[in-house]
Amino acid sequence: MRARLGAPAAALAALIAAPALAQEGVGLGLDLQALGLGPKARTHLGRMPPVAAAIENAFGPEFWAKVAVSSAGPAADLSRMAREGCYKLEIIQLLLLSVESGKGLKAVLAERKGGAKLAKIAKDFGLDYDRLYDRALAVEEIVDRYYLPRYPERRARRRDD
Numbered sequence: 367m368r369a370r371l372g373a374p375a376a377a378l379a380a381l382i383a384a385p386a387l388a389q390e391g392v393g394l395g396l397d398l399q400a401l402g403l404g405p406k407a408r409t410h411l412g413r414m415p416p417v418a419a420a421i422e423n424a425f426g427p428e429f430w431a432k433v434a435v436s437s438a439g440p441a442a443d444l445s446r447m448a449r450e451g452c453y454k455l456e457i458i459q460l461l462l463l464s465v466e467s468g469k470g471l472k473a474v475l476a477e478r479k480g481g482a483k484l485a486k487i488a489k490d491f492g493l494d495y496d497r498l499y500d501r502a503l504a505v506e507e508i509v510d511r512y513y514l515p516r517y518p519e520r521r522a523r524r525r526d527d
Contacts, residue, residue: 416517418444418456424505424513425461433461434470443471454509459502464476466498467491 376435422440435443447457464471469491477487488495 370484375481414441414445416450416514417457418448419517420509420513421454421457421461423516424509429461432468433464434473436474447475455502455506456484458505459498459511462498462502462505463487463491463493466493 418441421444425440430440433440443456447460452460460471460474463469463484464474467474474487477490478484480489485495488498
């Protein structure tokens with residue numbers, strides 16, 4: 367009887383001692399969705415506008431930490447901005463306004479949604495709009511040349527195709 371209780375007890379002890387992350391997923395302790403391999407990750411990336419994906423990859427993690435994006439992450443914020451009608455240069459200018467002013471992206475977007483022009487927002491935050499615009503043009507050129515070609519637009523197929 368002692369041998370029978372020993373095996374289940376050893377299995378239970380091993381299960382309790384194992385890290386919580388290793389108890390989930392495919393048994394390897396890997397979060398496939400965090401790696402961009404899970405089914406939800408694929409559908410999320412498929413819906414992301416190419417402009418949003420290119421801009422997200424053009425900036426590093428330190429930049430996104432300074433911008434203070436929402437808890438959904440830069441992909442969600444950039445996708446929402448693109449769907450709401452912000453054009454590429456405007457998105458880049460809003461991001462640069464956020465970083466240079468030290469304000470979060472949410473605060474800058476609130477000003478913009480209130481109808482304020484980008485030049486006025488820059489002036490209110492104590493920034494030189496002409497310099498910001500020149501920097502935004504340079505970033506846009508980099509995004510267009512190096513990052514946007516990685517994300518081709520997907521067009522719906524016509525019935526005639």
